[in-house]
Amino acid sequence: MKLILALDFGGTKLAAALLEVGSQEWLRYERRLSPRNANATTDLGIMRELVGSLLQGEKPDAIGVSFGGPVDAATGVVRLSHHVPGWENVRLRELLEEKFGIRVSVDNDANVAALGEFSFGAGVGYESLFYITVSTGVGGGWILNGKPFRGASGMAGEIGHMVVDPNGPLCLCGKRGCVERLASGVYMGRDLREILVKDLQRLERGEGEKVLELVGGDLGLVTGKVVSDAASLGDELAREILYRGAWGLGLGIGNVGNLMNPQLFVLGGSVTKAGEGWWEVVRKTALETALPEVDFEIVKASLGDDAPLWGAVALALLNQ
Amino acid sequence: MKLILALDFGGTKLAAALLEVGSQEWLRYERRLSPRNANATTDLGIMRELVGSLLQGEKPDAIGVSFGGPVDAATGVVRLSHHVPGWENVRLRELLEEKFGIRVSVDNDANVAALGEFSFGAGVGYESLFYITVSTGVGGGWILNGKPFRGASGMAGEIGHMVVDPNGPLCLCGKRGCVERLASGVYMGRDLREILVKDLQRLERGEGEKVLELVGGDLGLVTGKVVSDAASLGDELAREILYRGAWGLGLGIGNVGNLMNPQLFVLGGSVTKAGEGWWEVVRKTALETALPEVDFEIVKASLGDDAPLWGAVALALLNQ
Numbered sequence: 001m002k003l004i005l006a007l008d009f010g011g012t013k014l015a016a017a018l019l020e021v022g023s024q025e026w027l028r029y030e031r032r033l034s035p036r037n038a039n040a041t042t043d044l045g046i047m048r049e050l051v052g053s054l055l056q057g058e059k060p061d062a063i064g065v066s067f068g069g070p071v072d073a074a075t076g077v078v079r080l081s082h083h084v085p086g087w088e089n090v091r092l093r094e095l096l097e098e099k100f101g102i103r104v105s106v107d108n109d110a111n112v113a114a115l116g117e118f119s120f121g122a123g124v125g126y127e128s129l130f131y132i133t134v135s136t137g138v139g140g141g142w143i144l145n146g147k148p149f150r151g152a153s154g155m156a157g158e159i160g161h162m163v164v165d166p167n168g169p170l171c172l173c174g175k176r177g178c179v180e181r182l183a184s185g186v187y188m189g190r191d192l193r194e195i196l197v198k199d200l201q202r203l204e205r206g207e208g209e210k211v212l213e214l215v216g217g218d219l220g221l222v223t224g225k226v227v228s229d230a231a232s233l234g235d236e237l238a239r240e241i242l243y244r245g246a247w248g249l250g251l252g253i254g255n256v257g258n259l260m261n262p263q264l265f266v267l268g269g270s271v272t273k274a275g276e277g278w279w280e281v282v283r284k285t286a287l288e289t290a291l292p293e294v295d296f297e298i299v300k301a302s303l304g305d306d307a308p309l310w311g312a313v314a315l316a317l318l319n320q
Numbered sequence: 321m322k323l324i325l326a327l328d329f330g331g332t333k334l335a336a337a338l339l340e341v342g343s344q345e346w347l348r349y350e351r352r353l354s355p356r357n358a359n360a361t362t363d364l365g366i367m368r369e370l371v372g373s374l375l376q377g378e379k380p381d382a383i384g385v386s387f388g389g390p391v392d393a394a395t396g397v398v399r400l401s402h403h404v405p406g407w408e409n410v411r412l413r414e415l416l417e418e419k420f421g422i423r424v425s426v427d428n429d430a431n432v433a434a435l436g437e438f439s440f441g442a443g444v445g446y447e448s449l450f451y452i453t454v455s456t457g458v459g460g461g462w463i464l465n466g467k468p469f470r471g472a473s474g475m476a477g478e479i480g481h482m483v484v485d486p487n488g489p490l491c492l493c494g495k496r497g498c499v500e501r502l503a504s505g506v507y508m509g510r511d512l513r514e515i516l517v518k519d520l521q522r523l524e525r526g527e528g529e530k531v532l533e534l535v536g537g538d539l540g541l542v543t544g545k546v547v548s549d550a551a552s553l554g555d556e557l558a559r560e561i562l563y564r565g566a567w568g569l570g571l572g573i574g575n576v577g578n579l580m581n582p583q584l585f586v587l588g589g590s591v592t593k594a595g596e597g598w599w600e601v602v603r604k605t606a607l608e609t610a611l612p613e614v615d616f617e618i619v620k621a622s623l624g625d626d627a628p629l630w631g632a633v634a635l636a637l638l639n640q
Contacts, residue, residue: 291478
């Protein structure tokens with residue numbers, strides 16, 4: 001095999017890249033943001049353009065696809081996207097195989113990123129790892145015995161909805177204190193906004209001041225990023241929210257350690273850029289939660305924004 | 321292969337059995353309780369007697385061993401027993417292989433019982449299951465893709481020390497609200513005793529009355545079994561403790577479902593005999609904790625007290 005085409009349907013962005021097997025650099029690379037009113041048809045149209053511009057008449061030998069939402073990896077059928085309408089039950093693999101006449105492999109972004117880090121990133125040389133993305137939401141993907149593990153119906157890896165604090169705040173899923181409810185960027189932003197709106201006493205004590213500065217007084221602009229930026233500027237309230245998230249994630253990681261005893265946890269996603277304080281709380285809590293005999297490392301993902309593309313390459317290679 | 325010798329070093333009992341491959345019934349079977357001051361040497365001596373009486377001069381073709389404590393399955397070295405002193409770093413596999421001159425396989429009782437239920441019990445026909453023993457303690461063992469999964473250092477399956485309520489009661493491991501702290505027989509008995517000693521108001525309201533009847537007023541006799549017996553007689557206090565345990569276990573099971581998406585949970589151990597009310601709370605909580613897309617069944621182990629022996633047979637067969 002020589003040429004691999006890697007596609008990333010990312011929810012807010014679309015990317016495609018071409019790799020010669022054995023190379024560590026993209027031969028060609030294209031990337032575009034989804035339009036505001038994107039749907040499955042516009043996503044597919046944009047991807048068609050990116051691919052046309054990438055291939056320039058060349059024919060790839062295999063295609064790997066990362067999709068930002070639940071996928072049946074066995075059949076390559078997309079179940080839905082939580083961000084873009086119209087993706088319900090789209091037979092993405094079939095569609096691409098018919099168009100290109102070559103083998104196509106599709107999986108969800110967390111599984112693909114896990115495979116990418118395992119094959120090309122922070123997990124090279126390990127046998128078992130759990131990849132966790134901590135971003136808008138929290139999701140995960142498994143490598144066990146050197147292979148992706150997806151579970152009986154492809155749902156394995158959902159650490160985001162592990163309950164770690166049954167008396168904690170209510171999650172959209174109906175439960176309380178899920179890892180995602182505590183640690184994801186969206187929820188951290190929302191919690192901080194709510195406290196600033198409701199608890200004037202804290203504002204009067206000067207807490208949340210850095211947050212207000214960062215958003216120019218417009219609480220609608222408070223995101224997960226603002227929480228971590230304000231925390232790094234010393235804002236007590238932002239720090240409280242950020243570290244509660246790190247604590248919830250650390251509990252989840254320690255629990256996973258006891259249950260599956262993987263060698264390595266690889267953490268990616270925007271929230272992992274929140275600074276050393278966040279990492280310290282995650283690591284300390286995970287270590288306290290795991291039994292003394294359960295050893296693991298917790299490291300930062302190394303492939304950055306291109307993780308889904310590198311993972312898509314690994315997926316295509318795995319299925320040859 | 322024809323004859324398998326199965327050994328169970330159970331902590332409080334020792335058992336050995338001989339099976340002709342293909343048969344569903346033991347050819348011969350021996351079992352003895354450990355003496356009060358047992359140590360590794362007395363355990364091994366008793367086991368030697370049981371085996372001598374079983375074999376009657378015949379030579380087995382392989383030996384499978386279940387050990388009630390942490391074992392390095394790769395080398396067959398026992399790390400320790402939590403019940404019997406002297407088992408630290410005993411090379412059990414080597415010892416038996418030298419004596420019998422045949423292949424010996426050793427693993428801890430939870431992994432072995434998981435394999436037993438998978439091969440001969442409630443898990444026949446499934447590809448992935450998590451076996452949980454809910455007894456004195458809480459432990460677990462994995463079958464994934466039709467094979468035992470032990471983790472990077474053989475510690476996988478420790479659902480007992482998954483934290484499900486970080487504000488819950490303190491566990492011996494130093495954390496709060498571990499599954500074992502809530503759901504195990506020993507801790508349920510202890511919690512009930514403590515409430516009866518401290519909270520006279522509840523006794524005055526008639527709660528705990530059935531408990532006192534069952535133990536003839538001697539609170540030292542309150543065990544996990546007494547908790548479930550009193551609960552089934554309608555004792556409110558006992559029911560509160562028992563159902564809190566079932567809730568904690570159900571949370572753990574739902575979390576495991578989201579994380580690993582196995583087809584089946586098999587529950588064994590004395591506490592699973594606590595009656596339908598207990599099972600209902602376990603199932604309801606697990607179902608609420610798991611995401612809607614995550615399907616699994618929760619069933620009772622079917623091999624009973626002989627699960628370790630049947631599992632030892634399966635282990636011996638697996639390693640041929």
